[in-house]
Amino acid sequence: MDAINPKNTTNSLSWTSFGISNVGKVRKHNEDSILERPEIGLWAVADGMGGHAAGDVASQMIVSSLKKVHEGVNLNRYIDDVEDRLIEVNKRLVKKAQDSEKRTTIGSTVVSMVAYGRYCVYIWAGDSRLYRLRNNDLRQMTTDHSQVELYVEKGLITREEASVHPHLNMITRAVGATDDLFLDMDIQEMERKDRYLLCSDGLTKHITDFEIEDILHEEGSGEEVCKTLIDLTLERGAVDNVTVIVIDIN
Secondary structure, X not given: OEEOOOOOOOOOOOEEEEEEEEOOOOOOOOOEXXXXXXXXXXXXXXXXXXXXXXXXXXXXXXXXXHOOOOOOXXXXXXXXXXXXXXXXXXXXXXXXXXXXXXXOOOOEEEEEEEEEOOEEEEEEEOOOEEEEEEOOEEEEOOOOOEHHHHHHHOOOOOHHHHOOOOOOOOEOOOXXXXXXXXXXXXXXXXXXXXXXXXXXXXXXXXXXXXXXXXXXXXXXXXXHHHHHHHHHHHHOOOOOOEEEEEEEEO
16 A cells, blocks of 8 residues: 655655554464554554453454544654544543453554654554665664563563563553553654564564565565565464554655
8 A cells, every 4th residue: 555645845755655564474463463554654453352351352352443533743742642642542441341241451552653754753562563664774763561571671581582481471560451541652753764664472472583684685575575574474383363454764
């Protein structure tokens, strides 16, 4: 899906994007949800919490709410709208869980990117990630809200040990998990030829950052890169749902 940046200034950038979501080879239902709105520079990946009730409902509720976002007259108002909608979804999910008979958590991770003019803002809760490839250098721009990430930060385990740790799936933050939602947020200036990747953890369970860097570095289109990432995940068993969005800055 292609779109031109709506800012009509010489400093503005344009972008193209493509996204795919796949149920994988083990799960019966896809609890991931995907949002692509390149016409206003908004993308999101939401991953319903596996093993909990109605994870697909939670992720779909996030995407449905973000579909109603209007591009703001300035970046601050735009971001406020995204943030307010995620906080409102959090309240609705908490109430939905409280009203259910089982009273179990109904939640979802989320990673969202907003492109506006020459800047992008990324907002997240949980372990869905945003990567940036710039000048052949891949960086994970988000920090996982997960138990193993805390272990790594405290020096209890190495990054390599984290990838196979039994607590790998334990996240410490998600939309719908607690009464108060704390979203992490950051901003950066984009550059032409930047390539961004939003993904659920179904991808990173099977593909290393080094492999992601090699695949994103290929000269193929965003669509070809997405299909390569999904196909490789499926070849390796795809124990979880997997969702990817590739955004190319022009």
